[in-house]
Amino acid sequence: MKDIRQSLIVEDLPAAQVWMHSILAQSFPGVRIDVADSLASARQKLKSPPDLVLVDLNLPDGNGLDIIRELKQQRKRIWCIVTTIYDDDSHLFPALIAGADGYLLKDQDQADLCLELQRILKGQPPLSPSIARRVLGSFKIQADPLSEPLTTRQQEVLKMIAQGDSIQTVANKLGISYHTAASHIRGIYQRLNVGTRAEATAKAIRLGLD
Amino acid sequence: MTILSAVTVAFFLITIVITTLLVNNPWLGLQLNTTLTSSGLELNSINTGGPADKAGLKPGKHLVKFESISGEVITLSDVDKIDDPSLLSTYDEYRSFFKRQAVIDGALRSGPVKLHFSDGETASLQADASRPIRHLPPIYWFQIICAYAALITGFLVLAFNPNTVAPRYYSLASIGMALLIFTNAFYSSRELSLDADLFRVVSKLSWLGDCFIGWGLLGTIWYYPKPINQSLFGPMLLGIFIITVFFLDYFEIPESLDFGQRYIIYLSVAMGAVLAWIQWQRSNFDPVSRASLRWFLICFFSVSLYITFAIIPAAYGFTSPINYNWAIGLLPLLQIGIALGIVRYRLFDIDQLSLRIWLWFLGGLLVIIVDSMLVYLVKINSHISLSFALVLVGWIYFPMRQWLWGSVGWNSTTLRLQEIYPELLKSVLSLSPHRPAGQVWMEILSKLFSPLAVREIPFNGDRPQIFDHGLSMKVAAFENVPAIEIYGANRGKRLMNPGDEEMVAALRQLFIEVLGFRKAYEQGVFKERGRVARDLHDDIASDLLGLIYSAPDTETRRKAQAIFNELRVIIQGMESHNSTLRENLDQWRADTEQRCDKAGIDVVWNDSTSHQISLEFRDMVNLRRALREAVSNVIRHSRATRLTIDISILVMDDDRTLSITLNDNGIGFDATSVSARGIANIRNRMSELGGEAEWNATPRKGTRLDLMLPMGNTQAAIRA
Numbered sequence: 001m002k003d004i005r006q007s008l009i010v011e012d013l014p015a016a017q018v019w020m021h022s023i024l025a026q027s028f029p030g031v032r033i034d035v036a037d038s039l040a041s042a043r044q045k046l047k048s049p050p051d052l053v054l055v056d057l058n059l060p061d062g063n064g065l066d067i068i069r070e071l072k073q074q075r076k077r078i079w080c081i082v083t084t085i086y087d088d089d090s091h092l093f094p095a096l097i098a099g100a101d102g103y104l105l106k107d108q109d110q111a112d113l114c115l116e117l118q119r120i121l122k123g124q125p126p127l128s129p130s131i132a133r134r135v136l137g138s139f140k141i142q143a144d145p146l147s148e149p150l151t152t153r154q155q156e157v158l159k160m161i162a163q164g165d166s167i168q169t170v171a172n173k174l175g176i177s178y179h180t181a182a183s184h185i186r187g188i189y190q191r192l193n194v195g196t197r198a199e200a201t202a203k204a205i206r207l208g209l210d
Numbered sequence: 211m212t213i214l215s216a217v218t219v220a221f222f223l224i225t226i227v228i229t230t231l232l233v234n235n236p237w238l239g240l241q242l243n244t245t246l247t248s249s250g251l252e253l254n255s256i257n258t259g260g261p262a263d264k265a266g267l268k269p270g271k272h273l274v275k276f277e278s279i280s281g282e283v284i285t286l287s288d289v290d291k292i293d294d295p296s297l298l299s300t301y302d303e304y305r306s307f308f309k310r311q312a313v314i315d316g317a318l319r320s321g322p323v324k325l326h327f328s329d330g331e332t333a334s335l336q337a338d339a340s341r342p343i344r345h346l347p348p349i350y351w352f353q354i355i356c357a358y359a360a361l362i363t364g365f366l367v368l369a370f371n372p373n374t375v376a377p378r379y380y381s382l383a384s385i386g387m388a389l390l391i392f393t394n395a396f397y398s399s400r401e402l403s404l405d406a407d408l409f410r411v412v413s414k415l416s417w418l419g420d421c422f423i424g425w426g427l428l429g430t431i432w433y434y435p436k437p438i439n440q441s442l443f444g445p446m447l448l449g450i451f452i453i454t455v456f457f458l459d460y461f462e463i464p465e466s467l468d469f470g471q472r473y474i475i476y477l478s479v480a481m482g483a484v485l486a487w488i489q490w491q492r493s494n495f496d497p498v499s500r501a502s503l504r505w506f507l508i509c510f511f512s513v514s515l516y517i518t519f520a521i522i523p524a525a526y527g528f529t530s531p532i533n534y535n536w537a538i539g540l541l542p543l544l545q546i547g548i549a550l551g552i553v554r555y556r557l558f559d560i561d562q563l564s565l566r567i568w569l570w571f572l573g574g575l576l577v578i579i580v581d582s583m584l585v586y587l588v589k590i591n592s593h594i595s596l597s598f599a600l601v602l603v604g605w606i607y608f609p610m611r612q613w614l615w616g617s618v619g620w621n622s623t624t625l626r627l628q629e630i631y632p633e634l635l636k637s638v639l640s641l642s643p644h645r646p647a648g649q650v651w652m653e654i655l656s657k658l659f660s661p662l663a664v665r666e667i668p669f670n671g672d673r674p675q676i677f678d679h680g681l682s683m684k685v686a687a688f689e690n691v692p693a694i695e696i697y698g699a700n701r702g703k704r705l706m707n708p709g710d711e712e713m714v715a716a717l718r719q720l721f722i723e724v725l726g727f728r729k730a731y732e733q734g735v736f737k738e739r740g741r742v743a744r745d746l747h748d749d750i751a752s753d754l755l756g757l758i759y760s761a762p763d764t765e766t767r768r769k770a771q772a773i774f775n776e777l778r779v780i781i782q783g784m785e786s787h788n789s790t791l792r793e794n795l796d797q798w799r800a801d802t803e804q805r806c807d808k809a810g811i812d813v814v815w816n817d818s819t820s821h822q823i824s825l826e827f828r829d830m831v832n833l834r835r836a837l838r839e840a841v842s843n844v845i846r847h848s849r850a851t852r853l854t855i856d857i858s859i860l861v862m863d864d865d866r867t868l869s870i871t872l873n874d875n876g877i878g879f880d881a882t883s884v885s886a887r888g889i890a891n892i893r894n895r896m897s898e899l900g901g902e903a904e905w906n907a908t909p910r911k912g913t914r915l916d917l918m919l920p921m922g923n924t925q926a927a928i929r930a
Contacts, residue, residue, distance in 0.1 A: 015756040085751055085774075088782040107758050107774045109767070129796045164799030164815075166807075 004028040004079070004121075006050040009035045010042040010067060011083065012060050016106055020054050020083065023113045042067055052079040054104070057095065065098045072099030072193070081120060089134035096135075099193045101125060124167075124182030125189055132162040135188060150191060157184045217365045221358050221388075228396050229343065232350075235404055236318035236337035238262050239345070242273065242402055244288040249328045250274035251286050257345045261335045272328035278317030290314070293398040295413050296471055301462045312406035346399060353395035360387040363549045376434035380549070383426025389419030417459045417471065424478040425452040431485045435499035438488055495702045498679045577603050630657050634717075639724065647725055648691045654717070655685075655696055659706075662698030669693040674714040680705030685714055689725045739827075743784040751777060783831060791823040791868070794830055795857060802841050806853060809845045811874075814854040819868070823859075823921065829899050833919065836895040836903070840872050840915055843888050848876025848913060859921070868901075870917040878907040892917075 007028070009020045017035050024033050034050065036042035039062045046053075046067070053071065055064035068080045082095045082103040092103055102125035104113055116126060135150075136158050150158070153174075160170045171181035239260015242251040253271045256263050275285040289298070290310060298304050317323055322336040364384020371377045393416035397409060428448055432438055455474050457463075464470045486507065493499035577599055634657075637650045652664050669684040670693070676683045680699075683706050687693040696714075699706050754774050761767035799815050806813045825833070844853050854873045859866050889905070892915075896903040901919035 013752055013755065015759045019759045085747070085755070085778060086782060087778075090782075090785060106755055107771055107778075109771075129800050130793070133793060133796075162796060164796040164803065166800070166803060 004031055004051045006032045006048075007034070007052040007054070008042065008045055008050045009033065009054045010037075010039075010059065010064055011035070011054070011056040012037045012058075013056075016056070016083070019106070019110070023110055023117065024052075024054070026110065027114050027117050039064070039066060043070075046071070049076055049078055051077075052081065054081050054083050055100075056083050056106075057091065065095055068095065068100050069098040079121065081117070087128040088130040089128075092128075092131055093134050093138075096131070096189060096192045101189065119182065122179075122182075123186040124179065125185055127161055127185050127188070129162050129164050132158045135192065136162060150188065154184055154188050154191070157181065158188065161185075213365050213369050214362065217361055218358075221361055224392060225354055228392055229346070231408065232396055232399060232404075233341045233343060233346070234339070235341065235400065236315070236339065237341035237345075237401060238318070238335055238337050239264075240267070240401070241347075242291055244291050245272065251288070251291055259342075260345070261338055262333075265333050265335055267325075267333055271331070273325055274328050275326045276317070277324040277326070279321035279323065280317075282313065282317060284310070284313055284317060290402065294394060294416070295397075295409075296417065296467060298467055300466045301464070301470065304462070304467065308406050308410050311403050311409055314403040315406055318403065341401065350395050350399040353391050353398075357388045357391035357395065359546075360384050360391060363546055364388075367549045374433070375437070376430050379426045379429030379433060381426070383423050383430060386419045386422025386424075386426055389422060390416055391419075393419060414460055418456060420471070420475065421452050421456045424455075424475070425449070428478060428482055428485065431482055431489065435489060435493060435496075435502050438485065438492075497698070497702060497705045498681060500703070501679070501705055630654070633657070647689060647721070651691050651721060652694060655694070655714070658713075658717075659696055659699040659710075660701055661696045662702045664694055664696055666692045667695045669695070674711050674718065676706045676708075676711055680707055682706075683710065683714065685718060688718065688722050691721070691725075739784040743781045746777065746781050746784075751781070779834070780831070783827060791819065791825055791830075794834065795819070798834060798837055801838075802855070805841065805845060811845065811850060812852045814852070815857075816855065817857045819857055819859050823868075829919075832895045832899050833917075836892050836899075836917055837870060839888060839892050839895070840917070843892075844872065844874045844876065844913075848874045848878075850874035850876030850912065866921040868919040868921055870919075872915045872917075873912060875912045878909040878911055878913050 004027075007024050009017055009024070011017045011020060017037075021033055021035070024031055032050075034045055036045050037060075039059050042055075042059075053067070055067050057064045064082065068082070071078050071080055080100050082092070082100045083106050084091060084095075084103055085106055086092065087103070087105055095103065102116075102120035104116055104120075108116070119125065136155070156174065157170055160173060161167075165173070167181050167185075168178055171178045174181065237260065239257040239262040241254040241257070243254040245252045250272045253267065253269050253273055255269050256267055273286060275283055277283050289303075289307060292298065292307070295304055295307050298307060318337045322334050325333045325335060327333075361384055364381045364387070368377045368381045393412045396412055397404060425448060429445060432444055432448070438444065458474075459470045462470065486503065490500070490503055493503055634654055637654065655661070656664050667684065669686055671684065671686055674683055674685040682695055682697045684695045685693060696706070699710070751774075754770065754777060758767055758770045758774060761770055795817055799817070803813045803815070841853070844850055852875045856869075856871045856873070858869055860869050861867075889903075892903050896917055896919070899919050901917065904916045904918070905913065906916075907913040
C-alpha cells in the first residue's frame with residue numbers, strides 16, 4: 001500500500017470539509033490536506049496530483065463524477081473515494097462505473113469513517129445491498145464478449161450481500177476469512193472500473209446511464 | 211354460373227311453351243268474375259278489340275248460360291271460374307269440373323255461341339282462335355316472375371353449396387314451387403275454359419309440384435343445419451311417403467280432396483314443424499346453426515300465412531282478404547328465407563330482424579282480425595270498421611309493442627353497458643399492481659358479454675373483429691393489456707354483430723385513454739416526488755449534516771444520525787419507482803441486523819417470500835416504519851438477547867397475506883407498562899396499510915408481535 005502523503009478534499013459544505021479534514025488527519029498522520037470547493041478549483045489543484053482524493057458528488061458547478069472519470073482515464077495512481085449521503089444504487093452506481101475505489105457515508109462517526117477508509121485502502125471497499133443488486137442486474141444484461149464477466153465467487157458474494165448479509169456472514173457462509181470476503185468486493189469494483197474513455201462511454205450507454 | 215344460365219334458359223323455354231298453350235284457346239274477349247250468387251258470372255270488363263267488344267257488349271251484366279251451335283245449353287256458375295280445380299271439395303266435383311270444361315271448350319271451338327244474360331238479353335259471339343298476348347292479365351306475368359324467383363333462388367343455393375345434401379333437396383323444392391306457380395298461372399289466367407285434357411294434366415302437374423315442395427323442404431330440414439340422423443331411413447321413408455301421396459291424388463283414390471291434398475299438406479307442415487323443433491333443440495349451444503334456423507322459421511310462418519290466407523278461405527268458401535293468385539307471391543318469401551339461411555347471410559343480425567318481422571306480422575294480423583271481427587260479427591260497414599280497427603289497434607297494440615320492445619331489450623349489449631357503466635368506470639380508475647389492466651379489461655368484457663370464454667390469443671387487427679359468423683371476437687393488444695378473444699356470447703346462445711364490434715372498439719379506446727391518463731398522472735406524481743426529494747436534500751440534508759458534525763456529545767450525535775438515516779431512506783425511496791418487496795426486505799434486514807448488533811441482540815431472519823411482489827411507495831414506507839418501530843421496541847424495552855423475525859406469505863382461498871412475526875426472548879410486557887405511543891404508532895401504520903398488528907406477551911418469557919398485510923388475490927399478485 002502506497003503511502004498517503006498528499007490528499008485533496010473536494011467538498012462545498014464547510015462543516016463537511018472540516019469533518020473530512022479531521023478524518024484524513026487521523027488516518028494518515030502528517031498528511032498534507034488540500035481543499036477545493038468546486039469542480040473548477042479541484043481541477044486546478046489536481047495539477048499537482050495528490051495520492052488520495054475525497055470527492056463529493058454534489059458540487060455547485062457539476063458532478064464530482066467527472067473528476068473521478070478524468071483521473072481514472074489518465075491512469076494516475078490516485079485513490080478516488082466518493083463522499084456521499086446516499087448509499088443506494090441510483091446515486092452510487094455511476095460513481096462506481098466511473099472508477100471510484102470506494103465510498104464513505106458523510107453522516108457516520110469519525111471513528112467509523114476512519115475504519116472504512118482504512119478498509120478501502122486495504123482493498124476491502126463497502127457495498128450496500130442496493131448496489132450489489134444493481135451490479136448483479138447489470139452484468140446479466142451485458143452480453144459483451146470483450147468485457148469480463150463476474151467470477152462465480154463474486155456472484156455468490158454479490159447475491160448474499162444483496163440479500164442483506166454482512167461481510168462476516170458472507171465469510172461464514174462461504175467458509176472463507178473476513179479479509180478474503182471483503183477483498184472480493186474489491187474485485188467487483190474492478191470489474192466495474194474502466195480504463196479508457198471509450199470504454200467508459202460505451203459502458204455508460206449500454207447500462208443506460210447516458 | 212352454368213347452372214344458373216341453364217336454369218334461366220329453361221325458364222324462358224317453359225314460359226314460351228305455357229304462354230303459347232294458354233293463348234291458343236278460344237277467346238271471347240271478356241273478363242268474367244265470380245259473383246258468390248247463383249246468377250252466373252259477372253262481366254267485369256271487355257277486352258278492346260275482342261269479339262265481345264266488337265259485338266258491342268258492355269260490362270256489368272251477369273252471364274247466366276250460353277248455348278252452343280248444336281243447341282247444347284250450359285249453365286254457368288262460380289265453379290267454372292274457380293282458380294284452381296284442386297280447391298274443390300271432392301274428387302267427384304273435380305271430375306265433373308273437367309267434364310264441364312270439355313263441354314264449354316268444345317262449344318266455343320265448334321262455332322258461334324249464344325250468350326244468355328240474367329236480364330234476359332242475349333248476344334251471339336264467335337270466339338277467336340287465340341288470345342292476343344297483351345290481353346293476358348297482369349297477374350299472369352306476376353306469377354311467371356314469381357316462378358322464376360323461386361327457381362333461381364333454389365339453384366343459386368346449389369351453385370354456392372354444391373357439395374352438401376341440403377341444397378339438393380332445396381333445389382327440388384324450388385323446382386316444385388316453380389311447377390306449382392307455372393301451373394297455377396296457366397289455368398288461373400284462363401278466360402273461362404281450357405282444353406280439358408291439357409287442363410287435367412296440368413292440374414296433376416300442379417300436385418306434383420306440391421309433392422316436390424314437400425319432399426324438398428322436409429328433406430332440407432332433415433339435413434340442415436345438421437343431419438338429424440346419419441341413416442338414410444328417414445329420407446327413404448320420406449320418399450316413399452311422397453310417392454304414395456302423389457299417386458293417391460293421381461288415381462283420385464280418396465273421396466274428397468281434403469284427404470287427397472289438403473290434409474296431406476297440413477300433415478307435412480306439421481312434420482316440418484316437428485323436424486324444425488328437433489333441429490332447434492339440437493342447436494342449443496351452436497349459435498351459428500341456431501341463427502340459420504331462425505331464417506327457416508321466418509319462412510315457416512310465411513308458409514302459414516300462405517295457407518291461412520290463400521288455401522283455407524278459398525277451399526272452405528270464405529272470401530279471402532287476399533286474392534288467391536296474389537298470394538302466390540308469398541311463396542318466394544319462403545324460398546328466400548331458406549336460401550338466406552343456407553348461405554348464412556348476415557346471421558348475426560337475425561335476432562333483431564326476426565323480432566322485428568314477428569312484431570310487424572303480429573301488428574298487421576291484429577288489424578286484420580279486428581277488422582274482420584267488426585265486419586262479420588258487429589256488421590259494421592267495412593270502411594268504417596277498418597278505421598275503427600286501426601284506432602283500436604293503435605291504442606292497444608302500439609303501446610304494447612313499445613313496452614315489449616323495451617322490456618325484452620333487443621339491443622342487449624347496449625343495455626348491459628348502461629347497467630355496468632358505473633362499475634366499469636370504477637374498475638378502470640382503480641387499477642393497481644394487484645389489479646393489473648389486463649385483468650380488469652377481461653373482467654369488463656366478461657360482464658358485458660357473459661361469454662363461454664375470454665382468453666389471450668395473438669391478434670393484430672387494428673379494430674376488434676368478429677369471426678365465425680359472430681361466434682368469436684378478437685381484440686388487439688394495447689399498453690399492458692394482451693390481445694384477447696371473446697368466445698360464445700350469452701353463454702353460447704348469441705352471435706356477436708357489427709354493433710358489438712363498435713362497442714368494444716369504443717371501450718378499448720376509452721381504456722387506452724384512461725391508461726394514458728393514469729400513466730401521465732403517475733409520472734406527474736413521480737416528478738413531484740423527485741422535486742420534493744431534491745428540496746429535502748438541498749434544504750434539510752446539509753443542515754442536518756451540520757448538526758451531526760457540530761453535536762456536543764455522542765448522545766446528540768446519535769440522535770441526529772438516526773434522523774439523518776430516516777431522511778436518507780425517505781429521499782432514496784422517493785426517487786425510485788415502485789420497488790419490489792424483496793428488495794426492501796433485504797435492505798430492512800441489513801438495517802435490523804446492524805442496529806441489533808450494536809445493541810447486542812442476535813437476529814435470526816427467516817424470509818420465505820419468493821414472489822416478485824410490488825407495493826405502492828406509501829405502503830412500503832408504512833411497512834418499513836412499522837417494522838422499524840417494532841425493532842426499536844425490542845431494542846429499547848425488551849432486554850432480549852435474541853430476536854427472531856419470520857416473514858412469509860400465507861395463502862387462504864384466493865387471498866394472500868404477508869405476515870411478519872417478531873419473537874423476542876425478553877421480559878415480555880403487560881398492557882400498561884409499555885409506552886402506549888409506540889404501540890399506537892405500529893397499529894396506525896398497519897391499519898393505514900389495510901393490515902393488522904397483534905401482540906402476544908408472556909411475562910419474563912418473551913413477546914410476539916404479528917404484523918399482517920393482506921395482499922389481494924393470488925391471480926393479481928402473481929401476474930404483477
